[in-house]
Amino acid sequence: MFPKNAWYVACTPDEIATRPLGRTVCNERLVVFRGPEGKVAALEDWCPHRGAPLSLGAVVDGKLVCGYHGLEMGCDGKTVAMPGQRVRGFAPLRSYPAVERHGYVWVWPGDAAQADAAKLPHLPWADDPAWTFGGGMFHVRCDYRLMIDNLMDLTHEKYVHATSIGQPELDEIVPQSAVEGDTVVTRREIPGVKAPPFWAAAMRGNGLDDSATVDRWQRCRFVPPANVLIDVGVALAGQGGFDAPAAVKTSGIVVDLITPETETSIWYFWGLARNFKPEDAALTAQIREAQSKVFQEDLEMLESQQRNHSAQPERALLSLNTDYGGVQARKVVQRLVEQERAAR
Structure with missing residues (x-):
């Protein structure tokens, strides 16, 4: 498991x-x-x-x-x-x-x-004074793999997080995924859009015009046994996106450290690491509160999923092209579990 x-x-x-x-x-x-x-x-x-x-x-x-x-x-x-x-x-x-x-x-x-x-997972921002971090922990009643699925396919943001980080363009661009050893990386680049509410607020906090057209990115990286680190952000359109100069972008790393409690429950440690205005404690608190609300929107969906799965465990799941990253992450996990069983 x-x-x-x-x-x-x-x-x-x-x-x-x-x-x-x-x-x-x-x-x-x-x-x-x-x-x-x-x-x-x-x-x-x-x-x-x-x-x-x-x-x-x-x-x-x-x-x-x-x-x-x-x-x-x-x-x-x-x-x-x-x-x-x-x-x-x-x-x-x-x-x-x-x-x-x-x-x-x-x-x-x-x-x-x-x-x-x-x-131990490599978290270089944790000991770098140029970065700061704010986050929290939730107890979630779901299989830890459902949380990994959720984080490796962010298409759901358009529906679950429509008023915070979601936007229509998420449906229009299929993410690209690759397996790199035991790591799975899923990338989605969204050029020429308006920033959704969460990112608009972060842009204001970073001194950028929140009404400007931006290029947005999501780079989800699964690291076993159950961690997902997501490079996220927006940059003023045409300035290089992910590689844009710091002066024209607002970005960070969404940190998702998932600890299985049982087969159907987890301890979910979450947060955002950022390297803009690290000294601004009020901004850290503001982002933490906004991020907490986003994750709480996920919780209802994930726990409802688990109730369905527990009631009908024999039913198979369907996979679409947007699920590729999550499917590959599950394969990595399954291989590690089988290796442990074989070694006993």
């Missing part, structure tokens, strides 16, 4: 700032917390004493303390102590590789021996 030998976002740092967090990732029930010196750690969310969720406890001096009877756990999954009891002989819990990077806490739910921080 989903590759497990991969890095997934478990949470944002603020979610574990004051207490441990329980979160399910790829059907694995985890507790994520900060151990000694604030280093992130992840264990099974299960107290070896009576099976209580450790996420209902607290972190004291770098140790995870169960909120039921006070059993203390180390970051390696071994029991450390319990008031008035001898517990060091308890079998250790499973620990999961965890890394804090790019503003997220990542976990590896598969074979820990294969975990390698070098395999």
